[in-house]
Amino acid sequence: MSEANPGRLHRVDPSLLDDDPFWSVVRRRHPDLDVVVLPDASTGPDAAGPPASVDEVRRAAAALQETWRGIRPVVAEHADPAPPSIRWQQAEGQRCLVLKKAVTGIGQEAGTELLQRLFVHLGEQGWMLHPGGRDGLPVLRATDGQVAVEAIAGPGATVVTLTSVPLAVTSELAPEVVQAVLDDLRTEVASWE
Structure with a gap:
């Protein structure tokens, strides 16, 4: 000791x-x-960092929305018009906003082409790009420091996931505020479809 x-x-x-x-x-x-x-350092009292303010939560939602607005035309060429799913994901005392769109029925070859188009689009925007593979499937990971994008081209679906920065959302931040931010983001994204 x-x-x-x-x-x-x-x-x-x-x-x-x-x-x-x-x-x-x-x-x-x-x-x-x-x-x-x-x-585990993540279980200590300061693991989640200082609590996020309402403005930080809204900025994270706005960054996610702006990213989706930019890649939506690329994804829409292959996808059905249904809006993506949007939810909070919680881990280790922090929450991230997650937007996910599964593009089904296009096959792995067209999914790989979709990843290549996302690569070009995000690269032109100055994003840090990490193409690769996982379990034999093409994968694109990218970030601009505010949002992380992961796209996986599989034989059944190509799944595009956007994740916001992790936020320490505590009980001090009213649950109705957190839900309102999520609802506003869902409404805005659905209106583009």
Whole structure:
């Protein structure tokens, strides 16, 4: 136990790692090494950061809306006219606005072409682009620092997901305000279809 972290760090039985698929192999191959498992920093009292203000929540929604407005014409060439789904996603004391559009029935080849067009469009806007693959499927990841875009071209659907910056939305920010921002974003995006 450390004086700087009283009660937080302590020695545990090394067999604690025996069931872990990664660390058990490390321990077996290098028994002379000490493995130190630190508490998850995301669970500490300051993990979520300061609470988001109403203005920050609205700015995150506006950035998501602006991004969708820019890529919608590219996606609309292949998609049905139904608006994308929009929801809050919560993890580790933070929330992100998530807009998701599944483009079905176009096949993987046309989906890959859609990713290429998104790549060109976002690249022209100065976004940081990360094309790649996952499980044999083409993937495009991009960000402008305010919104992250991930597009995956699969044989059944090409799925385009936009995610806002993570926000520490606490109980101090009235739930009705958070819901109103989400409802306003849904109404605005649906009006473009």
